[in-house]
Amino acid sequence: MRAPHAPRTPARPAARAAARAARALPAAALAAALAVAGAAPAHAQGYRYWSFWEREGGAWTYATQGPGTLRPGDGDVLGFRFAVSEDSAEADQPRGEASFEAICGGTGAEPGAKRIALSVDFGEAADAPSGETPPEGRTACAVVPEDGTAAEALAAGLKPLRYGSGALLCAIAGYPRTGCGEQVSGSGRSGGAPSAGTAAGPSGDASGADSGGGPSVGLLVGAGAVAVLGAAAVRQARRRS
Structure with a gap:
């Protein structure tokens, strides 16, 4: 069974x-x-703007204040660089001469005034607005009152300047002709809009919002x-x- x-x-x-x-x-x-x-987004986004630098110990340091509030001392060296970048960690440093002696060595001290060496880098063609070509870098020795700001030194040595909303510095020595801190797509860079260390005008203001990709x-x-x-x-x- x-x-x-x-x-x-x-x-x-x-x-x-x-x-x-x-x-x-x-x-x-x-x-x-x-x-x-x-x-x-396949490509990140950056911002086209003037960054602001101070020369310390033989090296460029991204400024923690805008030119409108920073009051440099006699013998200081300041730099400005135009480029597409994301923030202080990725911003391109000024190129060219950065020695006070080389820039201001021929300018004597004046009572009640101070000498500020300025080094301006107009950037590369890849960072230029459409239809514009960056000029050669320039230096200037600005003589301003003892309580003068970095913005006053820039105005004394590298006119014409152009400012946008919020007193954001848009152009030095007339470059670029158009644009001001605009966002650039497909640059391969990403990050927030210009902030501390951006070349701001007499008010020292610069504003923007963060963005990113990926x-x-x-x-x-x-x-x-x-x-x-x-x-x-x-x-x-x-x-x-």
């Missing part, structure tokens, strides 16, 4: 279905993550978590089967 067959459990078909769904989950999660990442950390972490959960579901389904 045959032993009765053990009743078949419906668990196996259900487990197989769960395993198939679990195996599909990581792929679906990855596809979704790539789709979102692909929707992000997939966020949260997106990548979330996609990774979904993939891990999917892998765990596969293992669980295999144990059940």
Whole structure:
């Protein structure tokens, strides 16, 4: 007499279905993550503006104040650089002569006044506004009152200057003819708008909002978590089967 067959459990078909769904989950999660990442900007965005620098210890240091509030002392060297950049960490430094003796050595001291050496770098053609060519770099020895600001020194040595809204410095010695701190797409750089260390006018003001590009950390972490959960579901389904 045959032993009765053990009743078949419906668990196996259900487990197989769960395993198939679990195996599909990581792929679906990855596809979704790539789709979102692909929707992000292919190129980051930067800003075209004049950055402001101080010469300290033989090296350029990104200024922590705008020219409108900084009051340099006699013998100081200040620099300005026009370029497309994201922030102080990535801003291009002025090139060319940066020695006080070389710039102001032939200018004698005057009672009640101070001498400020200025080094201005108009940048590269790649950073210039459309239709404009950056001139050669220039230096000037500005003589201003003892309580004069960096902005006053710049006005004394490198006119004409042009200012925009918020007293943001737009042009030195007439360059560039147009534009003022505008956002530039596809530059390969990213970050916030010009802020501290930007060449601001007599008020020392400069404003802007941060922006960026590319997939966020949260997106990548979330996609990774979904993939891990999917892998765990596969293992669980295999144990059940």
